[in-house]
Amino acid sequence: MGSVTFDFADETVVVTGGSCGIGREIALRFADAGAAVVNFDVREEPKEEAFSVPTHELIQEAGGRATYVEGDVAEPERIADAVEAARAYGGVDVMVNNAGIYTTGPLRLLDPAAFDRVHDVNVRGVFFGCQAAAADMVERGVEGTIVNNASTESDLAERNQVHYSSSKGAVRMITRGAALELADYGIRVNAVAPGHTDTTLGGSEVGSSQRAHDEGELLKPVPMGRVGRPEDVAPAVLYLASDAAGYVTGELHYIDGGLRVY
Numbered sequence: 001m002g003s004v005t006f007d008f009a010d011e012t013v014v015v016t017g018g019s020c021g022i023g024r025e026i027a028l029r030f031a032d033a034g035a036a037v038v039n040f041d042v043r044e045e046p047k048e049e050a051f052s053v054p055t056h057e058l059i060q061e062a063g064g065r066a067t068y069v070e071g072d073v074a075e076p077e078r079i080a081d082a083v084e085a086a087r088a089y090g091g092v093d094v095m096v097n098n099a100g101i102y103t104t105g106p107l108r109l110l111d112p113a114a115f116d117r118v119h120d121v122n123v124r125g126v127f128f129g130c131q132a133a134a135a136d137m138v139e140r141g142v143e144g145t146i147v148n149n150a151s152t153e154s155d156l157a158e159r160n161q162v163h164y165s166s167s168k169g170a171v172r173m174i175t176r177g178a179a180l181e182l183a184d185y186g187i188r189v190n191a192v193a194p195g196h197t198d199t200t201l202g203g204s205e206v207g208s209s210q211r212a213h214d215e216g217e218l219l220k221p222v223p224m225g226r227v228g229r230p231e232d233v234a235p236a237v238l239y240l241a242s243d244a245a246g247y248v249t250g251e252l253h254y255i256d257g258g259l260r261v262y
Helices: 021-032 055-061 076-089 112-140 162-185 208-214 230-241
Strands: 012-016 036-041 066-070 094-097 145-149 188-194 252-255
Touching: 012 021, 012 076, 012 112, 021 036, 021 055, 021 094, 021 230, 036 055, 036 076, 055 066, 066 076, 076 112, 094 112, 094 230, 112 145, 112 162, 145 162, 145 230, 162 188, 188 230, 230 252
Parallel strands: 012 036, 012 094, 036 066, 094 145, 145 188, 188 252
Antiparallel strands: none
16 A cells, blocks of 8 residues: 655644644654644643653654643633744644543533533634634734544434533534635635544543453444554544645544444
């Protein structure tokens, strides 16, 4: 099979939630492609036991340009801090709204605080991330790109996850609405929609999703026989941010091993 390489030299990428999981892989892939990377996350250190070096330090050690900004995506003023940090490299060319949290709980018992927290991070974080990046791009006259992290649960319901699924459904519509509005400025907005992926999202142990698959605990089996990995998702993000997807906007790119086929 062939391979694909991307060139983001002289571009600056902001990745929210870039300290671990999918976000870390995305940040590292953009750095490998020559981009300067701003990692915006609530914590600097990776959650995974297999990793010890913070994302931005790992990029710097490899000769790349990167920085870390601490903050919560639920607070728009902190997202503005990340965008401002990107100005040190010239400004935002690519915004990856990746940060998210995942919890479970039955509809009839879920308390308002749990609902609000998931929507604060997953919905407010994406909405205001799009807003802040677009403001910077328009001000600088840059036809940049925005990639959001949605989920197969944007349109696939699962038990005890109404609050989470509804937050990802909102990401889907933010992506489409933003794509419509920002097309006037040459800014493309798309989203990736991973299926079951092994990350530490929500504090789950890496490998737990694969074990659930192997033990038949998923809603339905994955046709490709395994759950996803961060390295399955990151290349799709780079594609959507690249000139190769120059005529693609408002789309959700599903990365689910065929889960939605049937």
